[in-house]
Amino acid sequence: MSSPIFLVSSEKTTHEIPRFLIGRSGFLSECSEGTVEINAKAGIIEKILEFYKHYEASDPEKMHKPLPSHSLQGLIPAWDYAFIELDTEVLLELTQASETLKLQGLLELCCAKIASLIRDKTPEELEDLFSIKKADI
Numbered sequence: 001m002s003s004p005i006f007l008v009s010s011e012k013t014t015h016e017i018p019r020f021l022i023g024r025s026g027f028l029s030e031c032s033e034g035t036v037e038i039n040a041k042a043g044i045i046e047k048i049l050e051f052y053k054h055y056e057a058s059d060p061e062k063m064h065k066p067l068p069s070h071s072l073q074g075l076i077p078a079w080d081y082a083f084i085e086l087d088t089e090v091l092l093e094l095t096q097a098s099e100t101l102k103l104q105g106l107l108e109l110c111c112a113k114i115a116s117l118i119r120d121k122t123p124e125e126l127e128d129l130f131s132i133k134k135a136d137i
Contacts, residue, residue, distance in 0.1 A: 003033035009042040021052045024059075026102025040097040047094055051106050054079060060105035063112050072116050076109070084113045088129060091117075 005017045005028055014035070022028045028036070038045075051060075064075060073081055086094065095110035118126060126132070 005031055005033060006035045007040075007045055008035055008037040009045050010039055011042050013042040013045075015042070015045045015049065018049075018052075018056075020056055021049070024052065024103065024105070026104070028101060038097065038100055040100070041093065044090070044093050044097045047090075048097060048101070048103065048106065051083060051109075052103075054083075055105065060109065063108045067112060067115055067119070070116055070119050072112060076112070080109055084109055086113075088117070088131075092130075 004019075005022055007015045007017055009015070017025075017028060022031075060080065061077060067075065069075070072084070076084075084091070091110060091113060095107065095114065098107040098110055117129060121129065
């Protein structure tokens with residue numbers, strides 16, 4: 001049996017990664033052992049662990065593309081819907097960490113949520129949603 005892998009958050013907290021999750025991560029599966037630092041807050045790593053503990057025995061359902069409506073409710077399992085109801089900042093951080101770790105199932109869910117949020121929005125509404133100021137552009 002190989003040694004465990006630990007993720008270290010941007011706040012320097014350490015999280016042991018379960019074996020089953022290492023196999024699902026395109027990034028972690030390439031790591032042999034040890035400690036891996038990622039640019040993610042501890043709370044984001046905990047959300048990743050929560051998601052994959054729920055899906056320990058099976059993979060998340062595939063997303064229907066393109067999304068047929070503004071809401072994910074009824075399009076995805078109820079647990080996924082409740083899980084992904086996050087504020088925009090946390091959602092974007094979770095998306096970035098999922099991309100970094102190459103966690104396809106969670107990344108698809110995050111992207112579907114972002115797509116549902118931005119669908120049919122005006123540029124001004126998007127600026128408000130993502131807290132963008134014209135001076136930042």
